[in-house]
Amino acid sequence: MINRRDFLRLTGAGTLGLLAGEMRFGETPARASSVDTFTPDLELALRAAPTEAAILPGAPSQVWSFTGDLIRGPAETLQPVPDSYLGPTIRVARGAKVRIHFTNDLPQESIVHWHGLHVPADMEGHPRDAIATGRRYTYEFEVRNRAGTYWYHPHPHGKTGLQVYAGLAGLFIVEDAAEERLALPRGEHDMALVLQDRLFNPDNQLVYLTHHMDRMTGFVGERALVNGRAAFRQTVAARPHRLRILNGSNARIYRLAWDDGRPLTVIGSDGGLIETPLERASVLLGPAERVELWVDFGEWGRGQEAVLVSKFIDLAAVSALPGMGMMGPRRGRMGASPMPNGAPHTLARFTVRGAAGRDPRLPDRLAPAEAFEMPESAAGLQVKRFDLAMNHMRGTINNRTFEMQGVAEEETVALDSSEIWEFVNRGGMPPLPHPIHVHGLQFKVLGRLGAPFSDVLDQGWKDTVLLMPGERVRLQMRFADYPGLFLYHCHNLEHEDMGMMRNYYVRGTQSI
Ligand code: C2O
Ligand code: CU
Ligand code: CU
Numbered sequence: 103m104i105n106r107r108d109f110l111r112l113t114g115a116g117t118l119g120l121l122a123g124e125m126r127f128g129e130t131p132a133r134a135s136s137v138d139t140f141t142p143d144l145e146l147a148l149r150a151a152p153t154e155a156a157i158l159p160g161a162p163s164q165v166w167s168f169t170g171d172l173i174r175g176p177a178e179t180l181q182p183v184p185d186s187y188l189g190p191t192i193r194v195a196r197g198a199k200v201r202i203h204f205t206n207d208l209p210q211e212s213i214v215h216w217h218g219l220h221v222p223a224d225m226e227g228h229p230r231d232a233i234a235t236g237r238r239y240t241y242e243f244e245v246r247n248r249a250g251t252y253w254y255h256p257h258p259h260g261k262t263g264l265q266v267y268a269g270l271a272g273l274f275i276v277e278d279a280a281e282e283r284l285a286l287p288r289g290e291h292d293m294a295l296v297l298q299d300r301l302f303n304p305d306n307q308l309v310y311l312t313h314h315m316d317r318m319t320g321f322v323g324e325r326a327l328v329n330g331r332a333a334f335r336q337t338v339a340a341r342p343h344r345l346r347i348l349n350g351s352n353a354r355i356y357r358l359a360w361d362d363g364r365p366l367t368v369i370g371s372d373g374g375l376i377e378t379p380l381e382r383a384s385v386l387l388g389p390a391e392r393v394e395l396w397v398d399f400g401e402w403g404r405g406q407e408a409v410l411v412s413k414f415i416d417l418a419a420v421s422a423l424p425g426m427g428m429m430g431p432r433r434g435r436m437g438a439s440p441m442p443n444g445a446p447h448t449l450a451r452f453t454v455r456g457a458a459g460r461d462p463r464l465p466d467r468l469a470p471a472e473a474f475e476m477p478e479s480a481a482g483l484q485v486k487r488f489d490l491a492m493n494h495m496r497g498t499i500n501n502r503t504f505e506m507q508g509v510a511e512e513e514t515v516a517l518d519s520s521e522i523w524e525f526v527n528r529g530g531m532p533p534l535p536h537p538i539h540v541h542g543l544q545f546k547v548l549g550r551l552g553a554p555f556s557d558v559l560d561q562g563w564k565d566t567v568l569l570m571p572g573e574r575v576r577l578q579m580r581f582a583d584y585p586g587l588f589l590y591h592c593h594n595l596e597h598e599d600m601g602m603m604r605n606y607y608v609r610g611t612q613s614i
Pocket of ligand 1: 255
């Protein structure tokens with residue numbers, strides 16, 4: 103277990119390692135085989151290294167951070183997040199061919215995963231591709247996803263929780279022509295909010311995993327950070343905005359709402375815009391999920407404050423559902439925490455300035471009707487079942503934990519086929535929510551059973567779906583384009599690190 107002292111020590115070691123990891127370009131990429139066939143439109147360097155960030159008043163906090171350098175491509179490709187440990191926002195056009203040189207200057211192994219992107223198996227950031235300190239991994243892929251808000255973060259086995267918590271995460275935004283035609287708010291009116299929670303010691307240093315229960319429940323902090331800033335506040339124009347919201351927390355679940363009870367206008371989810379705007383009193387957002395909102399700050403008067411909050415989520419009641427066992431997720435450190443998972447709190451305050459402007463208008467239709475492109479009819483598909491359970495510090499999927507190369511029979515699928523996977527949260531001791539994420543594709547949520555909350559957002563294309571204890575969810579997915587080994591796992595990062603993760607294998611037409 104990594105305690106606070108170990109974390110600080112690792113951070114210190116990294117400062118030394120940093121001197122050794124100098125980047126060079128123009129040398130042959132690590133994957134020489136693709137050099138002849140792949141001509142990138144965009145080329146960037148991304149480096150993970152220890153640094154410090156001013157998060158709270160007083161001493162800076164030691165963090166780990168991504169920094170980026172544009173080697174080739176439009177200048178807007180890399181957008182640093184001001185005053186933040188977050189990595190630069192990478193903005194690319196659909197269809198772009200991207201080459202990214204990742205350099206690991208952390209004091210431990212790492213690898214970068216492009217969460218939500220449909221890329222080849224060896225470009226995914228699978229833990230078996232993790233590289234040692236000072237090493238480089240070159241990614242080459244074509245961006246085939248539709249426009250949407252994706253993200254990137256490390257994925258070394260057993261260390262993802264620590265590395266993301268230390269600050270390693272960034273947004274990967276894809277744009278396309280279909281979305282551009284809608285003339286949605288852009289520039290400073292297209293805002294991204296990355297929601298995270300952190301625990302600090304009195305010296306402003308990050309603290310991770312202080313209690314053995316923290317791993318089982320997932321780690322929650324005691325302070326809400328938005329875009330890496332505490333007590334997030336921003337001045338906004340009195341006009342429509344697009345808000346792209348990512349739950350970048352290790353384990354915290356948010357129930358988003360405006361504090362004055364005004365409904366949220368939802369326009370997008372994990373894989374981009376949904377068909378038509380939806381009004382919701384609140385939206386439940388599990389770790390790694392995204393939601394996009396339309397908000398006209400002109401509805402608040404000039405000088406007024408629009409406040410985005412997370413409302414109370416009664417996780418203890420969920421855990422007390424019949425057959426869910428006795429011990430709720432509030433035990434352990436969380437019982438004493440001022441901000442346990444599900445506690446209500448303020449996320450962001452927007453102060454409205456200027457005279458109201460109503461343009462642009464919210465389109466009635468955002469995306470084409472969402473037919474699933476598949477040759478087979480859904481009715482004819484077999485349903486595979488995956489049972490999730492957490493018992494005695496062992497998170498399992500169909501009773502198995504992670505094996506680096508291991509794949510079971512039900513985890514093997516054929517290239518170009520579609521399947522329905524049913525995930526069942528069996529509860530356990532204690533019963534816990536599990537946000538399930540499937541790599542390499544965007545799926546459709548066909549339905550859920552036993553839902554204790556009506557404000558989950560299953561619309562649109564998704565890559566992560568939240569399952570409360572006792573719930574079952576059916577996902578429809580298609581395994582297109584790329585054969586090979588991909589991950590699926592619980593995106594509660596402590597659960598993932600404990601092995602609540604498995605491979606699925608896409609069998610190509612030739613056996614590999
Ligand atoms: Cu966002 Cu496998 O992860
Ligand atoms: Cu992913
Ligand atoms: Cu989990």
